[in-house]
Amino acid sequence: MANSNPIAVQLENLSKTFELRSGWGRNRIRRAVIAVDGISLTIPAGQSVAFIGPNGAGKSTTIKMLTGILHPSAGQAQVLGYTPWRERRELVRYIGAVFGQRSQLWYHLPPRDTFELLARIYSLDRGSYVRRRDTLIERFGLGEFLHTPVRKLSLGQRMRAEVAASLLHAPRVLFLDEPTIGLDVIARQELRDLILEWNREEGVTVFLTSHDAGDIERVARRVIVINHGRVVLDDKVSALRRQYLGSKILSVKFHAPPAPIVLPGVTTLKASEYALKLEVDTRATPIEQVMAEVLRAGAVADIAIEDPPLEEVIAHIYAGGSAPEVAAGDHKHA
Amino acid sequence: MLKQLTNYLGLVAAYTRLNLNAQLEYRGAFISQVVAMFLNDGVWLVFWTLFFTRFPVLRGWTINDVITLWAMTASGFGLAHAIYGNVLPLAGLVAQGQLDVWMLYPRALLPHILLGRMSASAWGDALFGYAVYLVFVRPDLQHFGLFVVLTLSAALLFVGFGVLTGSLSFFLGNASSLADQWRFAMVTFSTYPAVLFDGAIKLLLYTLVPAGFVSYLPVQALRELSPWYALLALAGALGVTAMGVLVFYLGLRRYESGNLMEMRG
Amino acid sequence: MMALRKYTWIGLTAARSNLAYLSEVAARTVFLAVILYIFLRLWQVTYGDTGATQLGGLTLPQMLWYLVMTETLTLSAPRVAPEIDQDVRTGALAVQLIRPLSYPLARLWSTLGERLVRFGLNLVVGAAIALLLVGPIAFSAGGLLLFLLALPCAFTLDFLGQFLIGMGAFWLEDTSGLLLIYSRITMILGGMLIPLELFPQAVQPWLRALPFSSIIYGPARMFVHPDAAFLRDLIVRQGLAIVVLSGAVALVYRAGIRRIHANGG
Numbered sequence: 001m002a003n004s005n006p007i008a009v010q011l012e013n014l015s016k017t018f019e020l021r022s023g024w025g026r027n028r029i030r031r032a033v034i035a036v037d038g039i040s041l042t043i044p045a046g047q048s049v050a051f052i053g054p055n056g057a058g059k060s061t062t063i064k065m066l067t068g069i070l071h072p073s074a075g076q077a078q079v080l081g082y083t084p085w086r087e088r089r090e091l092v093r094y095i096g097a098v099f100g101q102r103s104q105l106w107y108h109l110p111p112r113d114t115f116e117l118l119a120r121i122y123s124l125d126r127g128s129y130v131r132r133r134d135t136l137i138e139r140f141g142l143g144e145f146l147h148t149p150v151r152k153l154s155l156g157q158r159m160r161a162e163v164a165a166s167l168l169h170a171p172r173v174l175f176l177d178e179p180t181i182g183l184d185v186i187a188r189q190e191l192r193d194l195i196l197e198w199n200r201e202e203g204v205t206v207f208l209t210s211h212d213a214g215d216i217e218r219v220a221r222r223v224i225v226i227n228h229g230r231v232v233l234d235d236k237v238s239a240l241r242r243q244y245l246g247s248k249i250l251s252v253k254f255h256a257p258p259a260p261i262v263l264p265g266v267t268t269l270k271a272s273e274y275a276l277k278l279e280v281d282t283r284a285t286p287i288e289q290v291m292a293e294v295l296r297a298g299a300v301a302d303i304a305i306e307d308p309p310l311e312e313v314i315a316h317i318y319a320g321g322s323a324p325e326v327a328a329g330d331h332k333h334a
Numbered sequence: 335m336l337k338q339l340t341n342y343l344g345l346v347a348a349y350t351r352l353n354l355n356a357q358l359e360y361r362g363a364f365i366s367q368v369v370a371m372f373l374n375d376g377v378w379l380v381f382w383t384l385f386f387t388r389f390p391v392l393r394g395w396t397i398n399d400v401i402t403l404w405a406m407t408a409s410g411f412g413l414a415h416a417i418y419g420n421v422l423p424l425a426g427l428v429a430q431g432q433l434d435v436w437m438l439y440p441r442a443l444l445p446h447i448l449l450g451r452m453s454a455s456a457w458g459d460a461l462f463g464y465a466v467y468l469v470f471v472r473p474d475l476q477h478f479g480l481f482v483v484l485t486l487s488a489a490l491l492f493v494g495f496g497v498l499t500g501s502l503s504f505f506l507g508n509a510s511s512l513a514d515q516w517r518f519a520m521v522t523f524s525t526y527p528a529v530l531f532d533g534a535i536k537l538l539l540y541t542l543v544p545a546g547f548v549s550y551l552p553v554q555a556l557r558e559l560s561p562w563y564a565l566l567a568l569a570g571a572l573g574v575t576a577m578g579v580l581v582f583y584l585g586l587r588r589y590e591s592g593n594l595m596e597m598r599g
Numbered sequence: 600m601m602a603l604r605k606y607t608w609i610g611l612t613a614a615r616s617n618l619a620y621l622s623e624v625a626a627r628t629v630f631l632a633v634i635l636y637i638f639l640r641l642w643q644v645t646y647g648d649t650g651a652t653q654l655g656g657l658t659l660p661q662m663l664w665y666l667v668m669t670e671t672l673t674l675s676a677p678r679v680a681p682e683i684d685q686d687v688r689t690g691a692l693a694v695q696l697i698r699p700l701s702y703p704l705a706r707l708w709s710t711l712g713e714r715l716v717r718f719g720l721n722l723v724v725g726a727a728i729a730l731l732l733v734g735p736i737a738f739s740a741g742g743l744l745l746f747l748l749a750l751p752c753a754f755t756l757d758f759l760g761q762f763l764i765g766m767g768a769f770w771l772e773d774t775s776g777l778l779l780i781y782s783r784i785t786m787i788l789g790g791m792l793i794p795l796e797l798f799p800q801a802v803q804p805w806l807r808a809l810p811f812s813s814i815i816y817g818p819a820r821m822f823v824h825p826d827a828a829f830l831r832d833l834i835v836r837q838g839l840a841i842v843v844l845s846g847a848v849a850l851v852y853r854a855g856i857r858r859i860h861a862n863g864g
Contacts, residue, residue, distance in 0.1 A: 064592075069433075070591075071592075085590065089441070090440070092437075092438050092439060106356055109359070113352055113355065117349070120344060120345050120348040121345065121439050123341060362773070370775075370779050373779060376783070377783050380787050381787070381792045385793060385797075387799060388797050392641075392644060393644055393648065514626075515630075518630065519629065519633050522634065522637065526637050526641065530640040530644055531640060535640075
């Protein structure tokens, strides 16, 4: 049943209210705090979804309910056809989870030992476990450090092993909580590619939370933003990119004072004698064209292209759906 | 049922092997902890030897009985925490919301989470217990067999009691220090002959601080080779464990409702 | 004069910073209450069975107060050796050398300050429990004065022993094993669990001659049984031991410093 369901995750009016108590005796105060406030969603099997929002928005409470750790106060949820908090032990056979901060690898032992233990925990049959493990070792490039204690691995190697470990029992849904936190650019890219590959080829449903715009852009096809326990945006990542991630920040240092740069969709954010910080709307002028113009303007000493920080993008979505501050200069979207 | 049991025993073996391997990554530290505990227990052996040299009988108990008692408690306690080492920090794990990760495995939560750690010094206790029994009491095969069975019962008692006290965190917030002290009282009482106590305290030893199920009944069973006393000891261990499991799962409901102190995020 | 004031100030600062130790007192109370109650029962039964009013020259209440004092002395021992071990390994000791202070003397005074606070707190708890269990024994102002005179040298002796072990860090990979052996030997040979009079006759003179009994047994005995002649003896023993151990400390410390000068710390 878990393998054939066309809908991976379905939430209906899911809500969670916590009761906070403080003080003692007569001063004791009970206060209800609404963490998740009637979320409804449907995620088809095989989709990759980014689930984002500021701290305390209700992200982890929602994930805890979807994995059966927390019981909701109201509403329904089904994951792979199971009601998580009622059928947790059946469900968790078919889901995997990676928490960036909390490792399931044994710190003092090589990854291989953890794999063996996981095979036991999930009662995998020997033959299919070995096949699965060898595939993961090859695809995740774990061979070179499979026998090295985890404490001696780089963070990038560790996270690769971490994700591979969570895929060992062939889960249908993969929950990833800040998987790339702390990784360098290359390790981050590698991990994103691997997750994406697994999503495309095996059809694993990916449920990702992250504070990194790159994670969301490259791994997810759909983005769900929540704040104050409610969904404030639910759209394709491509739409988000068009509306909010369409701009780039270009920082340039010159050897000599540059000539002025005038192009449609390019705003000067900051300028000093030798340096420029430009904000480029790539829909108006492609980034290549801006670069060419910059090189013509003077001898370049250093150049960097960045995404606008995700926090700003999200802040704007919360503020009511207008474009980010940095992009708000000369264009407005409909 | 049998299949489930062998499957679980396989898991226990896998965890124990891994825990031991992890400990042996720092061989020196592991060995010194084991030796330290051995030495620590040895102090008491010396004390009781001195005591019985001067006063040969204590309410009908001889040095052999007291050494049997020490061997029983040490190996039971050692066995319990060498395998189920997560019993000791359970109160803290609950209070810090660390059950979450364990809930994501398709295993019964309590018997799984307890396997997650190994207490190195517990090996010292276990080795001390069996060694002392063999060397000082010099049992025949029959006694030794019964001794081994009874140490398993004592181990179960310590695990059950640890779960019971550790689960207080579900209801009281971080109850680590309360659990530690309660467990300390239990362990301390289990290292002295229960014949020392009468009245209310004796009652206590079979209820709130159930040390009697390790410090009296098993020793009596071995003195008289009595299956009756052995069964009583086992029944006590099972009772305490059932209580611990009940309290744990009642507490887990609070945990799942999220109204457990600081577990929002 | 200046020097004395300097070291006194170091001692007072250490005492102040250990007032945080108060929070541990609650846990200590449970610990001491359990231990002392069990020992009370053990000795009640023993006095009852033997029909004696005095064992080793002590009445039952005196025996319990003796144990209060030995426990207090043991529990109040600051863990100096590990700190010194760390100072050696981290090079903090080398840094101390440029200060206008003697490292051993500064350590001695801060240890005495710390110990004073711990000793006081533990004694309050232990005495309260003993009062509850057996009531007071005959204390006199003169007797307490004699007891107090036995303390400073006992504390100093224990410090010297621990200092020597900590200095071991210059040559050994790990000194925690040594410390453990030292503390267990002090417990046994120092008479923590059982007064020296109840040891076999043949070993008693040897135990009295060893410094361990001057750290625990001596002061505890003075506490329950003040005796000017005994004190004179004790102080002579303590003095001799201090002279010998100070000599050893001086030798070892100088050898250690030479290593710092040779190897650059």
